[in-house]
Amino acid sequence: xxxxxxxxxxxxxxxxxxxxxxxxxxxxxxxxxxxxxxxxxxxxxxxxxxxxxxxxxxxxxxxxxxxxxxxxxxxxxxxxxxxxxxxxxxxxxxxxxxxxxxxxxxxxxxxxxxxxxxxxxxxxxxxxxxxxxxxxxxxxxxxxxxxxxxxxxxxxxxxxxxxxxxxxxxxxxxxxxxxxxxxxxxxxxxxxxxxxxxxxxxxxxxxxxxxxxxxxxxxxxxxxxxxxxxxxxxxxxxxxxxxxxxxxxxxxxxxxxxxxxxxxxxxxxx
Amino acid sequence: xxxxxxxxxxxxxxxxxxxxxxxxxxxxxxxxxxxxxxxxxxxxxxxxxxxxxxxxxxxxxxxxxxxxxxxxxxxxxxxxxxxxxxxxxxxxxxxxxxxxxxxxxxxxxxxxxxxxxxxxxxxxxxxxxxxxxxxxxxxxxxxxxxxxxxxxxxxxxxxxxxxxxxxxxxxxxxxxxxxxxxxxxxxxxxxxxxxxxxxxxxxxxxxxxxxxxxxxxxxxxxxxxxxxxxxxxxxxxxxxxxxxxxxxxxxxxxxxxxxxxxxxxxxxxx
Numbered sequence: 001x002x003x004x005x006x007x008x009x010x011x012x013x014x015x016x017x018x019x020x021x022x023x024x025x026x027x028x029x030x031x032x033x034x035x036x037x038x039x040x041x042x043x044x045x046x047x048x049x050x051x052x053x054x055x056x057x058x059x060x061x062x063x064x065x066x067x068x069x070x071x072x073x074x075x076x077x078x079x080x081x082x083x084x085x086x087x088x089x090x091x092x093x094x095x096x097x098x099x100x101x102x103x104x105x106x107x108x109x110x111x112x113x114x115x116x117x118x119x120x121x122x123x124x125x126x127x128x129x130x131x132x133x134x135x136x137x138x139x140x141x142x143x144x145x146x147x148x149x150x151x152x153x154x155x156x157x158x159x160x161x162x163x164x165x166x167x168x169x170x171x172x173x174x175x176x177x178x179x180x181x182x183x184x185x186x187x188x189x190x191x192x193x194x195x196x197x198x199x200x201x202x203x204x205x206x207x208x209x210x211x212x213x214x215x216x217x218x219x220x221x222x223x224x225x226x227x228x229x230x231x232x233x234x235x236x237x238x239x240x241x242x243x244x245x246x247x248x249x250x251x252x253x254x255x256x257x258x259x260x261x262x263x264x265x266x267x268x269x270x
Numbered sequence: 271x272x273x274x275x276x277x278x279x280x281x282x283x284x285x286x287x288x289x290x291x292x293x294x295x296x297x298x299x300x301x302x303x304x305x306x307x308x309x310x311x312x313x314x315x316x317x318x319x320x321x322x323x324x325x326x327x328x329x330x331x332x333x334x335x336x337x338x339x340x341x342x343x344x345x346x347x348x349x350x351x352x353x354x355x356x357x358x359x360x361x362x363x364x365x366x367x368x369x370x371x372x373x374x375x376x377x378x379x380x381x382x383x384x385x386x387x388x389x390x391x392x393x394x395x396x397x398x399x400x401x402x403x404x405x406x407x408x409x410x411x412x413x414x415x416x417x418x419x420x421x422x423x424x425x426x427x428x429x430x431x432x433x434x435x436x437x438x439x440x441x442x443x444x445x446x447x448x449x450x451x452x453x454x455x456x457x458x459x460x461x462x463x464x465x466x467x468x469x470x471x472x473x474x475x476x477x478x479x480x481x482x483x484x485x486x487x488x489x490x491x492x493x494x495x496x497x498x499x500x501x502x503x504x505x506x507x508x509x510x511x512x513x514x515x516x517x518x519x520x521x522x523x524x525x526x527x528x529x530x531x532x533x534x535x536x537x538x539x540x
Binding site: 157182184 | 427
């Protein structure tokens with residue numbers, strides 16, 4: 001398998017998808033809700049996912065596709081070549097802000113991340129990685145993350161996990177917020193992961209993410225030394241929703257041990 | 271006083287300051303702490319404030335200047351023409367992210383906001399307003415904010431105010447977070463105000479801001495119909511630090527009445 005060739009294909013396709021999204025601002029946006037009133041999808045999310053599916057099937061019909069909007073394949077195994085796609089991560093930002101959303105794409109073979117892409121469409125900023133060859137931001141190599149103390153860290157976390165909630169002991173999160181230098185919240189997991197892999201944030205955690213939220217970021221993370229796991233410290237489950245932590249390697253274990261306590265492990269095992 | 275002429279001067283000077291900041295990324299950054307370990311200042315903050323002070327004194331030596339880094343005048347009254355300047359709002363973001371910081375400038379005469387500027391240096395996006403003539407984003411007029419329900423609102427709030435703290439009843443903030451569609455936190459008051467005046471956020475609140483954090487935004491707010499107050503619903507004190515709320519007019523009063531309760535009013539009166 002020629003990864004460089006697939007990488008060229010992916011970058012070209014992502015840039016063309018970005019063009020289509022930017023052009024969409026002059027056209028009508030059709031907004032629907034999914035699982036809840038705050039879980040939004042637009043005609044553009046669907047159109048862009050469809051575009052990726054068509055292009056990938058043209059490239060190689062044997063490649064499987066797991067996409068947020070369900071236009072790819074029904075995936076029950078990580079065997080073989082698999083694309084994991086979020087056409088617009090941060091749909092609420094896309095609708096309300098016209099910014100702060102990302103295209104997130106990962107390419108896996110037998111469950112091993114080979115290529116990863118996080119594209120900030122409105123900044124026209126592409127972060128990508130090829131397994132074993134490093135990570136790049138607009139073609140400039142990204143260095144390995146530098147160690148830091150927890151007191152110097154800036155952490156991405158949504159305020160939903162800071163208040164009492166059913167998933168995590170919020171008292172420990174309160175302790176975390178009192179310890180770190182600052183927190184941020186951008187409303188796009190892929191954007192927060194992009195900030196961590198470039199050292200602009202030092203960690204990001206969430207109680208519930210999908211494979212397409214993190215597939216692209218996972219591959220980039222390993223090239224810069226960022227550590228990815230679920231909140232039990234295990235590998236993130238790419239076939240289902242899971243809890244999620246990405247962090248600078250100098251604070252990943254510390255975060256798990258001192259600041260994160262899941263309330264009921266059973267809730268997070270499926 | 272020819273406001274249009276002063277506006278032309280301000281925009282030209284802000285763009286030139288932006289050029290200097292962008293160029294600074296290739297040079298050495300000297301970082302110092304101010305009041306606390308997390309209150310940072312750099313040589314660039316100081317250089318840019320000094321640049322504004324020089325340019326304004328060239329324009330009209332009778333204009334007074336209140337600047338974050340203290341290079342302007344000692345201000346004890348709002349009488350006369352007054353510039354309120356933050357050369358880099360979001361210094362921690364400037365240092366760590368190289369983005370998500372703003373130049374914020376307001377021009378007041380006898381305490382009345384006449385001109386306001388919020389410049390996102392890295393996006394090269396200027397929001398400005400001339401009193402009575404409207405607000406503009408990159409020269410395109412910004413419409414009045416549209417009403418919405420609190421359940422549809424996205425709110426800017428730092429997680430420090432979501433956890434138990436000495437300033438505000440966090441239980442009410444928890445209720446707010448459970449009510450709204452989402453929250454965001456960007457680490458720059460001027461950026462969050464810029465998002466509110468363009469309808470990309472629906473409110474932003476903080477327990478402690480300085481005049482230079484909000485001087486530019488206040489003038490823009492009145493032109494788009496955003497409501498600005500302190501957290502008691504009174505006018506923000508431009509001569510001191512104060513609590514702060516900017517919101518879409520359809521939810522400003524509701525936020526004050528149902529979701530904000532200061533713990534000790536004396537703490538916030540000076």
